[in-house]
Amino acid sequence: MENKIIPYGRQDITEEDINAVIETLQSDFLTQGPKVKEFEEKFAKSVDAKYAIAVNNATAGLHISVMALGLRKGDRIITTPITFAASANCARYVGAEVWFADIDRDTYLLSLDKTRELIESKPKGFFKGIIPVDFGGLPVNLEAFKKLADDHGLWILEDACHAPGGYFLDSKNQKQFCGNGVYADAAVFSFHPVKHIACGEGGMITTNSEEIYRKLLLLRSHGITKENMVENHGGWFYEMQTLGFNYRITDFQAALGISQLARNNKGVVKRNEIAQQYKEAFKSKFKFQVLPDNSLNAHHLFIIEVEDRKGLYDYLHANKIYAQIHYIPVHQLPYYKNIGYSDVNLSNSEDYYSKCISLPMYPTLTAEEQNFVIKKTLEFLHD
Template identity: 55%
Template structure:
């Protein structure tokens, strides 16, 4: 049996042809493929706007800047996520506060979040970053009501969940990242994600002001659109040109303004071309992920060694399929010895050495820590064959016989 990883990209000839076409064209970056991918992604997710960026971490960072996170601002997130979900707050100088997870869903526990908000002076917390962990959607309608009560913004980390959804109070599907309830949402195009572009990320929003802010911040804070220039003294066109006021000036073609401190967080055109081709078959991949989840669910139903699992959940996008077991290390090593390269998602962020310096310690978030001690992510990707999945199931059962 060949090696079976926990996740794997799927590159087709159409993907390769799309990238080669861009490599032979005029633009490798800042070209037409960016806008094409952004529009297609916004349509797929159901948001008004989409902004393509260098990666998911860049997306999170730009979101905190666009929302005005300042030193001393407190933001709540989950410990069961990749570190970037928390780090983005630190990049902007803010303070991260972790709330525990729901043991059944592995998602940020809204009751624990409300306890933090309710027990703090008004205005202590500025925002909440819930994560659609493993592909299971957070109930953002409930989080929106809570956030509005305490005057907080929401960034939805939907990196695991393009195509995922939850059912709102009106029995309507609310797709992850559609920004009906979150101020901003972010996605990643890392190779093991649903849509692979090598690297890359996307921010979605329905707020035009935030959208314009993000466009500026991703490109060094520089503007070239005359209509967006500030009414401030203009930089001289040449050595002998007197400064003019921007509301009366006529601008030459080369003129631009850096209006704030931004970053080079752009996506390339060939990455956008790859992402766009992958997006065209996203629903096909999502269907296959759900079939794989159904097989795992049936295989482990009633097994005494299973202490928890992702299960079959309406709207789940299944970036990961997680089971919880005792003797996790033994299973991990047994599977790897049999060329099944499972993974652990994640070491709780609050227990990382960096965050321990702020006072976080073992025992602070018991549900998250219990989950971490038992969790293991099984192979989950659209090209996983039935034969390979049955081999994975066989080897798991074998470990507990």
């Protein structure tokens, strides 16, 4: 183990995955073919959503989702600072303002109370929407956020990039999968190699709204449709109805996604087994993300907090354990500081960031590898 590299996350590509891609590469369609639609339908079913739209990456998905929800220049949204920058950047792409609410110090998720305080500190209509993030794989309780949003006329765009397969039980004891569209207007998933479903790059948007779905289809592909063909035009006819983008995913990526999706439930079970081993080893030694009752964390990440975070990071890397930090708070990134966020008071997020470190978490992590990670982490603690 001393010479083996252990990353914080990695893809698992099987022979079935490879064969699925080869079969598609040998077919008639490399893009805009039947595999994309098949992937969308199977993904929608996996999260209990009505519609799914595959895109070339989750950032593109976030971008066209806020457009489909009507976000415009000068509008304002609320999101968490503990996320990848794309969760906030999507609003900036359309000229909207980003306002950050602090996190809950135990779950690391966007705080409902802090979000309510921020909304109620401004006149009604000041904000247009909320972008909560299922950080680390832990589902946000969107039922509670939905009530808050409805009270103030706001939409919800769920950033579920970390959480395919995660769920919470609502007040009716019904299982609400991340991205199922019951309490959010739309949701976005990622298929980056370190995520649950690896397509190289790729993303998926889910929604239960046919209106939003139709808008997303246009925005994904140049704003072009062939639906309104008239009798005196041939099969070449199309209309560009709005200014859209080329955010399409390929068929061979979709084929890989279909194969990976079939293993996701088993992967989430394995991720939770790994998380439980970490919790048992680190109980009373490190703080880690709290799991609320009646929730399933899909565990894209397993994060611990340590006072000497830089010391542990360096020690693990010296032992070829490539732990990572998730994330530098978005409001502390130079771009956001330069446009007026340098004096924002988000003490929970900043305290979390000063201590957080993500340990290796992926279904193919072996018991031997995990024990080595635990051993080296505890060695550092006791030095």
